[in-house]
Amino acid sequence: MHPASRAPRFLALLLPFFLGACAIFGPDRAATLPPEPQQEASQPVADPAPEQQHSASAPANPGPPASIQPTSETPWLYEGSNIPVDRQWRFGVLDNGLRYATRENGVPPDQVSIRIRIDTGSLYESDSERGYAHLLEHLLFRQSRYLGVGETIPTWQRLGATFGNDTNAVTSATQTVFQLDLPEADPAKLDEAFKLLSGMIEAPVINEVNVRTEVPIVLAEKRERGGPNERVANESRDLFFHDQMLAKRPPIGTEETLEAATAEDVEAFYKRWYRPEETVIAVAGDADPYVLARLIEKYFGDWNVEGDVTPEPDFGDPTPPAGVAADNPVGETAVMVEPDLPRSLTYSVMRKWEPVQDTITYNEGLLMDALAQSLITRRLEARARGGGDYLYAQVQQEDVSRSTDATFVSFAPLTEDWQTALADVRAVIADATTNPPTEEELQREISEYDVAFVAAVEEAEVEAGANLADTLINAVDIRETVASPQTVLDIFRGMRDRVTPEAILARTRALFEGDVIRGFYVTPQQGEASAEELRAALQAPVEADGSARIEAKTIDFAQLPKIGTPGTVVADGPLGILGIERVELSNGATALLWPNDAEPGRVAVNVHFGAGLRAFDTKDAPYITLGESALISSGFAGLDQEDIDRLATGRKLGFDFGVDLATFTFSAETRQADLADQLYLFAAKLAFPEWDARPLARAKAGERLSYDNYATSPAGLLNRDLESLIRNGDPRFGTPTPEMVENTSAEGFRKVWEPLLKQGEIEVMIFGDFDRDAAIESLEKTIGALPPREPVDPATFGPRPAAPEADGREVEYHRGDANQAAVVLAWPVGSGPAEISESRQLEILSQIFMNRLFDEMRERAGASYAPQTRVDWPVDDVGGGTFIALAQLRPGDVTAFYDASEKIVADLATNGPTEDELARVTEPLRQTILRASTGNGFWMWQLRGTSRDPTLLKSMASLVEDYSVATPERIKQLAAKYLASRKPLEIAIVPEGTQVP
Template sequence: MHSYARAARRFGLLLPLLLLGTAPAAVIGPTAALAKDAPAAARSSVPWLYKGSDVPVDPEWTFGTLPSGLRYAVRHNGVPPGQVSIRIRIDAGSLNETDSEQGFAHLLEHLSFRESKYLKEGEAIPTWQRLGATFGSDTNAETTPTGTTYKLDLPNATPATLDETFKLLSGMITAPIFTAHGVKTEVPIVLAEMRERGGPAQRVAEATRALYFQGQPLANRTPIGKVETLEAATDASVRAFHDRWYRPENTVIVVAGDVDAAVLEAQVKKWFGDWRGVGKFVPTPSFGAPAAPKGSDPANPVGDAAVLVEPDLPRIVNYAILRPWHQVNDTIAYNRGLMLDQMAQALINRRLEARARAGGSFLSAQVNQEDVSRSADATFVSVTPLGEDWQAALRDTRAVIADALARPATQEEIDRELAEFDVAFAVPVETRDTLAGSKLADDIIRAVDIRETVASPETVLKVFRDMRAEFTPAAVLAHTRALFSGTVTRPVLVTPKASDATPASLRQALLAPVKADGSSRLAAKAISFKDLPPIGPAGTVTAAAPTGLLQIESVTLSNGVKALLWNNDAEPGRIMVKVRFGNGYGAIRPEDATYVSLGNAALVSSGLGTLGQEELDRISTGRKLGFNFAVDDDAFEFTADTRPADLEDQLYLFAAKLAMPRWDANPVVRAKAAARLQYESYVSSPQSVLQRDLDYLIHGQDPRYKTPTPAELEKTTPEGFRRVWEPILASGPIEVDLFGDFKREDAIAALEKTFGALKPRPAATSARFAPPFPAPVTRPVVLAHHGDSNQAAAMVAWPTGGGRAGIRESRQLEILAQLFNNRLFDRMREKLGASYAPQVQSDWPLDRETGGYIAAAGQLTPQAVPAFFSAADEIAADLVANPPTADELSRITEPLKQLISRAATGNGFWLYQLEGAAVQPSRLGEVRSILDDYSRTTPEAMQALAARYLVGQRSWRLEVLPEKLVTARAGIPGQPAASN
């Protein structure tokens, strides 16, 4: 029972899956056999996805199977209006490859887009753009170890465009054209993708996967493949792979969109009905099973260990408890077992988090169970030590787990997690009408991949609530013990120092006995909002008037707080809340800049009133409450998604943070530790160097955009944190924006009781904030990385402008940037194969007058950096000299038009566009022209913009090169990594 049943994995561990190089979508095995005792009539009427399952069929889907064996599922869905989402999954990924075919499944995905029955070479991207779909977001594909999925979200679907789309997709899947030229052209693009993924993190991923799955194909089968097999690929060898696996029997087509299901079903039959496989059907190969080492202790079968030395990565200890994967029937009883497994994990992860918050030896630790690529049923444990003592961190994590294995949880602890589960399953019921067709289609594809079913939100909630009595301490203990029992356990230590450990000492650390530690078990005492002190005497509404835009209302409270209210039913059961206050970056003095990043990490968790981080978690139990914080150019922001029943309490949390902030020290200490650990990894690749330095450099080295160094972090204190943030929370204007499903009278009452009760606020202090674009350079600024020697990155940027007076120009510049992007993509990827995904973007800050730019960037080899700069300069010069063609321009404006039209059906779009409009009503008018500004222009207007801004002598350039190359160029040992 896919999707919702697994939604309760709130503490899911992402890292092991990233290390394995697998996608979360690929996890379980062959289709379950139909229950033998089911009546014949029932067997014949059960949709193919539900064979062997007693999970109620979701009636909104229409399922079918063609005579060829191709399976499909279609449904009507009107979110967003006019869109149709199509997914075509081939049950063949990298685990279906032979030794000489490694990388072919992914290469074939690329070649299917290059040329096919109805698409000539190079026509795919322009064709989808003319249909209004953006390549890379609306049109995409992915290959995992167990499958390949082609994705298309077709906007503004008409009978003609829908038919044309199915025609084109059928040609890509059933009749791709393989030529020697096509293979020769596409292989360098795949190799560029492989290169851009490389570096220390990729080495760790490959070594971890090889250890965990030793003796199994997954150990050395990744979708990206190997250089030698890709370079040896021919049109004949790729065709052989296609003919073997691209067959109707291995294909599932899923379509959900704003078209009658019968029409969608007819399209599937029309364009795929006569497809037949080539040759005999080939069964899926065995993916093996984990095996225990000979002579190991059956009670504690610890196998081989690996110590991976990467000087630029922080320490982390991972281990996997591996069991053979087995096919299961996706029954209600099976899903009840999954929910008990999830309960066991949630209890342990909450205790581990409590231990870390209290100042334990680890920064973070988590456990997570996953079925991985039909290869293993695994429980992963991941530990990030707080310092160098990884042994203590591992020991303390194991001690918490040992306690969970030794004695049952209390019913009070379980009930706390049950409340969290309940809200996780209830919210989809309340918001089911907001689910996009793309999400629904993806859910079916994932269910097919993991060989499960899908269920309606109501079914999932009922299954959960019907089994609540089964969540007993004894049952949870039994499932906990099963999760930590297995065929073999294999540990990995990633460390910057070879002296930290050996495989033998790591293995011994995992074998060493530990004393169960129950100190982090948390009392389940409930906290009620009714017990919290009021913000103050309730305020009143002193002004309320329509804005003249949609049905949005502007409200002013008696203390000066302003609000925008838009109660609508576009997204039933959901309310988006945004609170803007103060002056944003402008309120932070440059000398206090280090506290910006610490504020992002620790301001919320430092607490409010009588509530620390644990109490905030507890008071939110069973509620849909959020608390996100961000710093913008002109304001600080709290944001959350909530529901009508929780709106007042959501507003209380935000208002109380401003009225009665708390200043717990541990969150600041923990944020500092996390920032120090992360800083160590910033030199590991060109991408991470850019993540560290680009914002700082392109904003004229304004310190508020700088990633603080460990030395700078060391100077910060909890007291300094409070000194910087306390006056920020207490001053400056406040705007509250509520967009969504609420009753006006309820929202007004909640606002008066919370934000209306705040004391009048003094004006916020403001530092000088006008970060300039960097001065032009004659030679690129050079940064160094410690990653692979074949990796580099380059950027060229031209200054533009800023400010709300130029909002139309900022939108037109987005069109120019996309024109530039298409040409750079064609030059660097399609023609040279030098960069997998070069990008061009326009950034025009609306809330300050300086610092805007158009930037072109790409990841390359060091040798290709000059070619990148030449290509960018030539494209810029041509855009200045010659207007684009009308067709080229329409391939930008039509997708932008469709993107805006789709986005405008949701509250998030309007909330983003109108933020700040209660304080600055002029912003309301700016949104009226947005569709026109992004979708209407002329070739001559684009040429004029290019002439105004793409001026070569004004450009700023940056390159990130291997450190050895930077040093060699300088000719001086120890040359600094960055220079102008």
């Protein structure tokens, strides 16, 4: 059995019962949970025997296609390299020069991921063609050989692919990549997909009508990106890549060149760069790689373009201005004032980009560079945690768009004293370039990388095919190869004897040597800095400061206090689905355990407790946001954040914290070897919380610095205020203002959070590749050893989340570009498990609504690039459910959005959708569920809370049907019930000084 085909088909255990029950008993019985299969339910349905796999797509001639490169030949991707070839890929070259790679991969089952890369991007454009590479990407979706005008997206939807997720395209400075993740890829679908893609790539219809239709859509995309952050991106690109093509080549292009685009000019660009010799196809999926190769031969083999290949443009090299010092070549600097943006300073050491031979020696050097950067960034972080003059700082080497090999240093000064922050950062770096690291520091970083590489080997069998295809395409873009996780681990471990402090010192020095140093500072304060002052600060001598080095200190779990007297299991038995076991411990905690091999090497752990957001009074709202940032970093069991990081060295541990409507959640991904330690971390936070004030102070600083940035665009204000606005201004759902943050304190933080950590029954979920008995023992010593929990008292809850109220129109004003606006419509829906099936059917209505908005606002009017809809139905009966439609658009199009939405609602409530509209939504939704269900994360989300409330399981019986089986009449009823029967809350976000009609 192909090792990449191990992803189990968990839903296959459910579908025969769920869908069969529906077919036999009818919809009125769909919610009745069927009995578990008599087979061993904790295991997935067995994979077919090797000779049975892919029988539907097996070729009559099992031999390799003519274009496949034999194993005796160096594959085209590995020419000039001694990196071991990843033999799971099959490489080939067509007679026309098109290169490809195919690979069998069953993650998720039945999906095939196709990537088509064209070696052209914005750097291949002339001045008058800026934006053409990206415009072409749009035009290929508009009309092509086999697809009429506007048929591409509906066609992919009928094949089960969602637009944006499963089918998309990306244009960068150096490449354009077309992406398709095809679900349920049987031979007929695969053949159709390759045919359609070949027509898009080889024969797009580029005429004046299509160009004039797509240009407004591209301009809408450009408009939605606009604002201060886009201005900073443009100015910084102009500074760092001074006199290089990259400085003036954002892929989105310019308004002037796009509006001037003609079909003749765009077609000339297409003919110049869209050629088989410039094309690479990568395919990874649940199909025979030879079958995939034959489809490439069939549909791309006869693609020929007249004329010679156009040479790649000269992207230019970073060049210092005349007269710079050789030992500190500070060149161009710039200071940009943006009143609503937080302070940020970046300087870069620029070097010429050179093509490389992707050899083992070269990769050993890259790994040493990575270790060097990790050492410096850890020291910079330690300085920030200890009260430095900056909020964060990091170092990153990057080869940028085949234009420069650069080392970037970026940080955020806490105050207007940016010079001190810069000197602080430079002093830490100077120490790293002057003195070798300690052996203890180095071994810590080596251990971190080793854990990551081992995890990649353990999890290789469940690497998604889409990720594998993307990785190969990106390797082509940077002119390197791909390596299996085992090869990466072997190279890393094979170089260990040569990774000495002195070797790291040499690599560190090289990282900060270059042709020119450039600096860019963004500040909200006029007159705070000048380009000359920034240049002088970068030129100033710096003294190495080793005080940020991490002291040698060993912390082991054996040194930490025991949680308490171990508990015992007082009850255990099947949950009633998928062979998952429910366990109850003597202190009242419950656990759901599901050992499975869905994701080898991975163990997902969630701990749910308490009452979540509803436990907060509105006056304590700022502590919600601050808690999400600082609660875990505040420490536990006598450990601060640095101690926790050190404790995790050499282990795969995590600690995420989330505040949901009705519960708090600790979550992490770990492995069997570290599961006991992971459970200890979670239990220790509940048993022995610490209240270090430094993480809180840092979180407060971050909130203060970032708040004004939200008002720089409609999208920012939506992120800041939408959840609060649709709940009548409830501050628990919004972003706290600087004044609210300023009025918090360390004492208040502890007063709010300390009792919440003690309240509410605990539910643990452990899903993945682990030993059940060992997990039980660890649970008894950790979560089971906690004292009995204090009850959650509903009388202390804050107000129930309100539903959107249609009371006129809410208007907010942003300080961004005058051509940007956003509009929202919000209707109240339900919450709780009683009508969960109806909530899923509402998702079908939501998707149909979005498709119609897409047609009205993007395709017909070019008013909005990506209108969206969303259904939020809290499973816990806490209220606040919403149905939302929103879009970013021009201020003058606000009324058009309201009118279009009103028309859509009226028509859906009166006539319902067409059968085709329904199919375009339900099939992609069904495929999304089928694919997601092959991973543990899907089931952890679906089954949370079921150890406490088994009635939640009833809704699982109709899961697939609810999302994929509906009639036009049913959708019409839902539209009438939830949308047409009441006025929505209207929210408009417009520029300051704008009148909303």
